[in-house]
Amino acid sequence: xxxxxxxxxxxxxxxxxxxxxxxxxxxxxxxxxxxxxxxxxxxxxxxxxxxxxxxxxxxxxxxxxxxxxxxxxxxxxxxxxxxxxxxxxxxxxxxxxxxxxxxxxxxxxxxxxxxxxxxxxxxxxxxxxxxxxxxxxxxxxxxxxxxxxxxxxxxxxxxxxxxxxxxxxxxxxxxxxxxxxxxxxxxxxxxxxxxxxxxxxxxxxxxxxxxxxxxxxxxxxxxxxxxxxxxxxxxxxxxxxxxxxxxxxxxxxxxxxxxxxxxxxxxxxxxxxxxxxxxxxxxxxxxxxxxxxxxxxxxxxxxxxxxxxxxxxxxxxxxxxxxxxxxxxxxxxxxxxxxxxx
Amino acid sequence: xxxxxxxxxxxxxxxxxxxxxxxxxxxxxxxxxxxxxxxxxxxxxxxxxxxxxxxxxxxxxxxxxxxxxxxxxxxxxxxxxxxxxxxxxxxxxxxxxxxxxxxxxxxxxxxxxxxxxxxxxxxxxxxxxxxxxxxxxxxxxxxxxxxxxxxxxxxxxxxxxxxxxxxxxxxxxxxxxxxxxxxxxxxxxxxxxxxxxxxxxxxxxxxxxxxxxxxxxxxxxxxxxxxxxxxxxxxxxxxxxxxxxxxxxxxxxxxxxxxxxxxxxxxxxxxxxxxxxxxxxxxxxxxxxxxxxxxxxxxxxxxxx
Numbered sequence: 001x002x003x004x005x006x007x008x009x010x011x012x013x014x015x016x017x018x019x020x021x022x023x024x025x026x027x028x029x030x031x032x033x034x035x036x037x038x039x040x041x042x043x044x045x046x047x048x049x050x051x052x053x054x055x056x057x058x059x060x061x062x063x064x065x066x067x068x069x070x071x072x073x074x075x076x077x078x079x080x081x082x083x084x085x086x087x088x089x090x091x092x093x094x095x096x097x098x099x100x101x102x103x104x105x106x107x108x109x110x111x112x113x114x115x116x117x118x119x120x121x122x123x124x125x126x127x128x129x130x131x132x133x134x135x136x137x138x139x140x141x142x143x144x145x146x147x148x149x150x151x152x153x154x155x156x157x158x159x160x161x162x163x164x165x166x167x168x169x170x171x172x173x174x175x176x177x178x179x180x181x182x183x184x185x186x187x188x189x190x191x192x193x194x195x196x197x198x199x200x201x202x203x204x205x206x207x208x209x210x211x212x213x214x215x216x217x218x219x220x221x222x223x224x225x226x227x228x229x230x231x232x233x234x235x236x237x238x239x240x241x242x243x244x245x246x247x248x249x250x251x252x253x254x255x256x257x258x259x260x261x262x263x264x265x266x267x268x269x270x271x272x273x274x275x276x277x278x279x280x281x282x283x284x285x286x287x288x289x290x291x292x293x294x295x296x297x298x299x300x301x302x303x304x305x306x307x308x309x310x311x312x313x314x315x316x317x318x319x320x321x322x323x324x325x326x327x328x329x330x331x332x333x334x335x336x337x338x339x340x341x342x
Numbered sequence: 343x344x345x346x347x348x349x350x351x352x353x354x355x356x357x358x359x360x361x362x363x364x365x366x367x368x369x370x371x372x373x374x375x376x377x378x379x380x381x382x383x384x385x386x387x388x389x390x391x392x393x394x395x396x397x398x399x400x401x402x403x404x405x406x407x408x409x410x411x412x413x414x415x416x417x418x419x420x421x422x423x424x425x426x427x428x429x430x431x432x433x434x435x436x437x438x439x440x441x442x443x444x445x446x447x448x449x450x451x452x453x454x455x456x457x458x459x460x461x462x463x464x465x466x467x468x469x470x471x472x473x474x475x476x477x478x479x480x481x482x483x484x485x486x487x488x489x490x491x492x493x494x495x496x497x498x499x500x501x502x503x504x505x506x507x508x509x510x511x512x513x514x515x516x517x518x519x520x521x522x523x524x525x526x527x528x529x530x531x532x533x534x535x536x537x538x539x540x541x542x543x544x545x546x547x548x549x550x551x552x553x554x555x556x557x558x559x560x561x562x563x564x565x566x567x568x569x570x571x572x573x574x575x576x577x578x579x580x581x582x583x584x585x586x587x588x589x590x591x592x593x594x595x596x597x598x599x600x601x602x603x604x605x606x607x608x609x610x611x612x613x614x615x616x617x618x619x620x621x622x623x624x625x626x627x628x629x630x631x632x633x634x635x636x637x638x639x640x641x642x643x644x645x646x647x
Contacts, residue, residue: 150619276491
């Protein structure tokens with residue numbers, strides 16, 4: 001059995017190669033072939049023709065397009081994505097400076113959404129058609145219908161504008177900012193024992209986390225509810241109940257454990273979609289992560305950065321999907337991974 | 343005795359009805375949709391939105407104020423009897439702007455879904471029906487598109503295409519093709535093996551005829567459900583692009599764009615940010631509820647939950 005699992009894993013990893021190659025091609029086509037010339041945007045409309053020509057030469061934009069793509073791929077494989085058109089810093093350095101902010105936000109949001117989503121889903125399945133169930137249904141409907149950025153705006157109006165209890169922008173007060181470390185402020189401040197900074201970082205995280213988590217929370221709640229209802233109707237649950245096992249134990253050990261399989265998949269998929277939602281959340285809260293940075297770079301035609309960010313996010317996304325599928329295969333022995341296609 | 347007769351009469355009557363007018367799938371769907379209050383309220387709300395969009399386009403004079411007229415002496419007026427939702431940073435009436443914005447959001451949602459659905463149905467049908475290499479090729483491309491978060495891909499398309507609501511429609515249509523292609527392919531794979539499709543093949547029907555006459559009508563219902571829900575996500579995506587400043591050109595009124603531009607005045611005039619967001623949320627909510635209702639009406643199994 002483990003041999004099969006390993007074979008399946010290797011096969012899936014090999015299948016990632018054409019997908020990632022395709023992603024680079026798509027991104028390259030959009031940014032380099034279909035996009036307008038970046039020279040007038042970067043140098044300004046009034047730059048001389050000669051200056052623009054020199055700038056294009058310096059950035060390899062006059063090479064044949066196929067060569068440009070091969071160069072891009074070759075460099076990308078070694079983690080070299082060129083330099084930003086504006087700061088002249090290596091793109092990788094610019095991205096790594098902002099990546100921890102996005103990771104910290106995404107992890108907080110997925111934790112919040114999973115814990116409360118599963119909890120709400122289980123409660124509304126067990127107490128089906130009660131006030132709790134209706135309330136969670138309404139919450140889930142609001143969650144999928146409200147634009148993330150508007151929810152963020154409402155939170156700012158309420159907690160920053162009216163109640164004045166939470167900061168509306170940024171990650172931490174500048175003077176409390178931890179130096180070095182992982183870039184995950186909650187972790188860095190906690191390990192260095194700086195609780196004042198930890199509290200401040202946590203306060204900055206509350207609203208962005210809520211805004212980003214809401215949509216996933218709604219999806220996870222609904223999935224948990226319907227998955228739990230399915231399992232609660234199974235024969236083995238009835239058997240367990242008839243043996244006199246306490247209701248709490250039946251729900252926790254018998255039903256939830258089996259219901260968790262589809263829930264895991266949904267949580268994994270939601271983590272991927274959070275990366276997209278981060279673009280909007282970060283813009284609303286001026287959160288210094290890669291989401292808001294990408295939007296700025298697209299507007300400024302900073303192509304090397306955009307290509308790198310999209311490729312990195314796509315890689316993270318397909319890796320998460322792969323991990324979810326592997327967990328799925330591991331949790332449910334009935335899945336015949338040897339026959340499955342990517 | 344009487345009782346038996348009555349029952350017999352009832353049975354013969356219902357048989358007669360049945361023979362005269364076989365109940366179509368659409369009628370039974372409508373009958374069960376009618377019982378769903380949330381879906382009916384949503385449908386009514388959507389009809390009102392359509393009416394608002396049409397009427398404000400033909401008779402702009404019904405609006406209390408000119409939605410585009412700037413008046414720097416009347417900026418940030420608090421909502422009152424004259425300006426129901428207040429005025430914005432340029433002194434324009436927010437209520438009138440939301441009303442004309444209805445047309446933008448609805449048409450973006452409908453057109454984007456129509457385009458992506460058509461292309462998705464074409465690609466999904468080809469992949470599912472022809473199978474083999476065509477299938478792998480099309481579905482790998484869809485996988486590639488699905489591995490980039492859709493809002494990021496849409497923003498990248500916007501960067502290439504340039505700003506504008508027509509371009510937003512194209513960007514949103516492109517990024518939602520894979521979803522439809524996947525659904526249609528899956529449905530076709532399951533319908534393809536049915537006897538009636540095989541029978542059509544034996545008779546010698548051409549592939550195109552089999553797809554259009556025998557397969558697509560059977561997957562139509564799930565496409566319609568998906569399309570209704572798709573309108574809500576297209577409206578959300580369009581408002582997100584508008585919010586990021588990639589949507590309509592000024593002075594056009596679009597809900598997401600209104601939020602994006604009023605954002606800097608969040609503490610000074612929060613009400614400028616309340617109503618456009620409410621308009622987006624209610625519209626999206628209505629399409630979601632209607633889509634859920636349609637799904638339940640088409641698939642009685644899902645109603646039990």
